[in-house]
Amino acid sequence: MENYRDLFSLEGKTALVTGGTGGLGSAIALAFLQQGANVAVCGGHPEKAAGLADYAAQAGRKFLSIRCDIQKQSDIDNMLNEIEEQLDTLDILVNSAGMNRLLPAEDYTEDAFDQVMGLNVKGLHLVTKAVGKRFMIPRNYGRILNLSSVKSLIGTTENYIAYCASKGAVNMYTKQLACEWGKYRITCNAIAPTFVRTPINSFQLDDPAFYKKLTDRIPLGRIGQERDIAAAALYLCSDAAEFVSGQVLAVDGGLTSMQ
Numbered sequence: 145m146e147n148y149r150d151l152f153s154l155e156g157k158t159a160l161v162t163g164g165t166g167g168l169g170s171a172i173a174l175a176f177l178q179q180g181a182n183v184a185v186c187g188g189h190p191e192k193a194a195g196l197a198d199y200a201a202q203a204g205r206k207f208l209s210i211r212c213d214i215q216k217q218s219d220i221d222n223m224l225n226e227i228e229e230q231l232d233t234l235d236i237l238v239n240s241a242g243m244n245r246l247l248p249a250e251d252y253t254e255d256a257f258d259q260v261m262g263l264n265v266k267g268l269h270l271v272t273k274a275v276g277k278r279f280m281i282p283r284n285y286g287r288i289l290n291l292s293s294v295k296s297l298i299g300t301t302e303n304y305i306a307y308c309a310s311k312g313a314v315n316m317y318t319k320q321l322a323c324e325w326g327k328y329r330i331t332c333n334a335i336a337p338t339f340v341r342t343p344i345n346s347f348q349l350d351d352p353a354f355y356k357k358l359t360d361r362i363p364l365g366r367i368g369q370e371r372d373i374a375a376a377a378l379y380l381c382s383d384a385a386e387f388v389s390g391q392v393l394a395v396d397g398g399l400t401s402m403q
């Protein structure tokens with residue numbers, strides 16, 4: 145008989161969540177710890193993972209919080225050395241580190257464009273390539289999950305030109321990697337959330353007019369919650385999703401189905 149409980153378990157798995165000290169990344173890291181994984185997170189402020197470290201200690205899981213700029217190859221190499229030493233290998237990579245700069249298209253500077261594309265696309269590639277080559281390809285196993293956005297699928301009113309372009313690139317990166325690394329039994333998928341309240345967007349969600357306009361367009365009538373994203377991540381990173389690859393799953397309350 146099939147054991148569905150085991151298919152959804154992450155017991156014995158190891159995961160790296162980039163941006164795991166941020167809003168969505170920390171929720172995903174917590175979900176992975178609860179499902180049995182040992183977890184490393186990285187970001188600019190490792191101290192922000194104190195809550196996750198406490199939970200991991202209490203649950204008897206291994207946990208690392210590493211300072212790493214994923215746009216720097218030397219930082220990535222040092223991080224993967226530490227992970228190999230402490231956790232042995234990686235089965236799962238979640239690319240959650242991301243950023244935005246809000247400017248109208250006609251005033252979008254070269255510097256701002258480079259920053260957004262540099263982190264959201266190039267940084268994601270540098271980590272993915274290194275983790276795949278070092279840990280996943282040699283072992284013929286891997287789950288890679290990228291944090292895209294509904295703004296990779298539909299446009300928005302203003303100020304998002306580089307962000308939308310970067311997340312569109314993430315979707316196609318996801319599909320191409322699924323094609324190239326399928327032969328190594330590595331899957332690569334993306335989640336495209338609508339707004340979930342985190343420090344990067346509370347200034348927008350706190351504007352009642354903005355909030356109403358947004359939720360009026362969402363069939364399920366609310367914005368996302370961290371657990372909506374973490375639950376989708378759990379599925380796509382588990383053995384239950386071993387035949388799902390190259391997909392972009394909108395977790396958006398139906399927003400992208402509404403004209």
Ligand SMILES: NC(=O)c1ccc[n+]([C@@H]2O[C@H](COP(=O)([O-])OP(=O)(O)OC[C@H]3O[C@@H](n4cnc5c(N)ncnc54)[C@H](O)[C@@H]3O)[C@@H](O)[C@H]2O)c1
Binds near residue numbers: 213239240291338
């Ligand atoms: N929050 C939302 O509403 C929402 C919606 C759709 C998509 N997303 C995407 O989800 C992801 C996570 O968003 P969030 O809201 O949790 O953001 P956040 O700003 O709360 O967290 C971002 C994380 O990235 C890390 N980071 C930034 N620069 C880095 C670098 N150079 N190297 C390594 N880490 C770096 C930060 O330290 C932080 O931990 C992003 O890719 C974002 O575009 C978020």
Ligand SMILES: O=C(O)[C@H](O)[C@@H](O)[C@H](O)[C@H](O)CO
Binds near residue numbers: 243295344345
């Ligand atoms: O839907 C999304 O992809 C995110 O919520 C972004 O729109 C952030 O709100 C923005 O990056 C803040 O500047």
